Amino acid sequence: MNETILIIYIISLTVMLIFASHGFIMLFYHKKYSKNQPSELEELDDLETVTIQLPLYNEYYVAERLINSVCEIDYPKDKLEIQVLDDSTDETIDLVANIVEEKLKEGFDITHVRRVDRTGYKAGALKEGLKTAKGEFIAIFDADFVPKKDFLKKTLRYFYDNKVGMVQTRWEHLNENFSILTKVQALALNGHFVIEQSVRSKAGFFINFNGTGGVWKKECILDAGNWHADTLTEDLDLSYRAQLKGWKFIFLRDFTTPAELPSEMNALKAQQFRWTKGAIETAKKLLPVVWRAPIPLRIKLQSTVHLTSNIVFPFILTAAILNVPLIFIKNSGPYDHFFNFMSIFVIAFISTFMFYLHAQKDVYADWRKRITLFPLFMAGSMGFALSNSRAVFEGLMNRKSEFVRTPKFKVVNQSDTIIYNKYLKNLKVESSAFVELLLAAYSFIGVAASIYFMEIAALPFHLLFFVGFSTVAYFSFKHTSLKKRK
Numbered sequence: 001m002n003e004t005i006l007i008i009y010i011i012s013l014t015v016m017l018i019f020a021s022h023g024f025i026m027l028f029y030h031k032k033y034s035k036n037q038p039s040e041l042e043e044l045d046d047l048e049t050v051t052i053q054l055p056l057y058n059e060y061y062v063a064e065r066l067i068n069s070v071c072e073i074d075y076p077k078d079k080l081e082i083q084v085l086d087d088s089t090d091e092t093i094d095l096v097a098n099i100v101e102e103k104l105k106e107g108f109d110i111t112h113v114r115r116v117d118r119t120g121y122k123a124g125a126l127k128e129g130l131k132t133a134k135g136e137f138i139a140i141f142d143a144d145f146v147p148k149k150d151f152l153k154k155t156l157r158y159f160y161d162n163k164v165g166m167v168q169t170r171w172e173h174l175n176e177n178f179s180i181l182t183k184v185q186a187l188a189l190n191g192h193f194v195i196e197q198s199v200r201s202k203a204g205f206f207i208n209f210n211g212t213g214g215v216w217k218k219e220c221i222l223d224a225g226n227w228h229a230d231t232l233t234e235d236l237d238l239s240y241r242a243q244l245k246g247w248k249f250i251f252l253r254d255f256t257t258p259a260e261l262p263s264e265m266n267a268l269k270a271q272q273f274r275w276t277k278g279a280i281e282t283a284k285k286l287l288p289v290v291w292r293a294p295i296p297l298r299i300k301l302q303s304t305v306h307l308t309s310n311i312v313f314p315f316i317l318t319a320a321i322l323n324v325p326l327i328f329i330k331n332s333g334p335y336d337h338f339f340n341f342m343s344i345f346v347i348a349f350i351s352t353f354m355f356y357l358h359a360q361k362d363v364y365a366d367w368r369k370r371i372t373l374f375p376l377f378m379a380g381s382m383g384f385a386l387s388n389s390r391a392v393f394e395g396l397m398n399r400k401s402e403f404v405r406t407p408k409f410k411v412v413n414q415s416d417t418i419i420y421n422k423y424l425k426n427l428k429v430e431s432s433a434f435v436e437l438l439l440a441a442y443s444f445i446g447v448a449a450s451i452y453f454m455e456i457a458a459l460p461f462h463l464l465f466f467v468g469f470s471t472v473a474y475f476s477f478k479h480t481s482l483k484k485r486k
Contacts, residue, residue: 002329006338009322012315013345019312020348022305023355026199030358033202038250040157050152051081051135051218055125057118059143060092061410061421062260067099069146071108074153081134082110085125087118109134120229121403122211127227133218142212144260144408146174151257155215158250165220165247166239168197169213172256175263175412180376181475182261185268187356187370187377189261194253194359201251205302206243211235213257220247231285232403233278240286240303244293253363263411263418265475266429269387271406276310276388280395283307313388320385320465324442327449327458352378375464376471383468386439387432433476440470 052070056063063084070082082103086096093114100112113129120127126140137156141147148154155167170193176186200207209216211234221227224242231237243249262268290303330339356374360367394401407423410416418424446462449455 002333002335005322005325005329006335009319009326010338010342012318012322013342013348015315016312016319017345017348019305019309020351022309023351026195027354027358029199029203030195033199036202038158038201038252039160041160042157044153044156047076047079048136048156049079049081049134050075050137050139050156050215051083051129051133052139052141053083053085053126053129053133054141054143055085055087055122056092056096056143057087057122057405058090058092058423059088059408060090060095060423062143062408063092063096064099065146065410066141066143067096067103067110070141071103071106071110072149073147073151074149077107077109080109082108083113083129083133084110085113085129087115087121087125118403120227123227123229123234126234130218130221130226136218138216138218138221140212140214140216141257142259144406145212146258147213148257152215154255155252158252159215159217161248163246163248164217164250165224165242166209166214166216166249167252168207168209168249169252169255169257170194170197171210171213172258174258174260175416176261178261178263178411178413178416180373181265181268182263184373184377184380185261187360187373188380190363191356191359194362195355197251198253200302200306201249205299206240206306207249207251208239208306209235209249213259217247223247231278231281232274232401233282236279236307237282237285240282240290240307244286244289244295260408260410260412262406263409264407264424265472265478267406269384269430269432269472269476270404272384273387273391274404276313277391277395277401279307279310280392281398284395284398310388310392313385313392316382317385317389320382320439320443320469323458323462323465324446324449327446327453327455327462330455331453349378376467379464379468379471381468382465383436383470383472386436386469387430387472390432429476433473436469436473436476440466440473443469 054066054070067084084096084100086093088096097112100110103110115125115128118124130138139152155169158164158167171189173182173186175182177183197207220242221238224238224245224247227234228237239249262271287304287307291300329335353374356377357371360370364370409418409421409423411418443462443466447459447466450459450462
């Protein structure tokens, strides 16, 4: 029995090591291609017509901010079309209708697009809008984004080649300093945008449109087969189909588009669940196509890691469960050779730390302050293991689920609050929060056992799991309880 536990544990750690060590590969390419910069046009001589699509679903608090910011973009009105793709079922409908009416009076070509139902969710809304879109280029912004005035004139300069199909900007965080939750999210997202997206773009690997904050060539969308709603990550799906058709994607690390991070734990869990499950669904759908495609092996390998990295969560959860009995196994039998071998897995921690260190160091002057949050980020990643493992299994088993939007609360400053937000009442504590609470108590046994047996090397990992599960569970209950105090 003990040997079986040890073998399962080593397998779990091995999978985690493989994906975590990919950080070293990313850093290698990061240094190798550090001087590579995407080509761009010096000036935009002939301005093309652009359609800006704004997919909305019950975004009462941020809809006006979004529409106003889009209308402030520096671009000729006669070359700009705005589609508010509004699938809302609440007061957002009337709010948007009034705003659109005012913008029409100001001379904007803006339409309030309503559908009978939410067929296809966001993908369905984007596809519906594309039917009547006048623009040669399609810019997309989610409700929580506030694009800069020079967004179009900056991004359109990179469509220097007829085969450039999409330009993605880096997300900037409007409310990063709102809470510890938003600060840790910013750290995590910076790893994706500053390193992953930048490296893949510069090295010629496939990158993904991040669902918002980017511009597509309409021809590219149509040539790739248009938006599909058979995965929860329609952006990742279309991105791969387009690049497999030979279209080039460009990522702009040094031009950012501000956005609001989820400020409530249950909303964040729903977002992470959707991203995790959608990536697995996309991997099942497109990895066979990737491996059959006439593209270099290096791109196939990188694409495989890109699409399957979320498979690591069930192994993180397995490690969390087996960590506790391992303390007792180590102190009850001759298994020193197993535990001596396990020391190699510290490489995974080093790789992950170096990856996120460079992600902060490359773009922020206060990177030393930011990287101090790394232990909390690691704990949070472990705390999400249960919810994201369920997402992985649902994706693998083809279990379909609704596209659950991430509610926006329009909180930017620390003085803002989510208590009076009407969408808070729609959030509920998932059953997973109760299991996470049990896992926190279970992990604390590992903390106590590590101290009792003086297993100092094991103590930090038990602490990370304990802090991760307890923090996720605590905020899940706390944020939901706010609606009872309103």
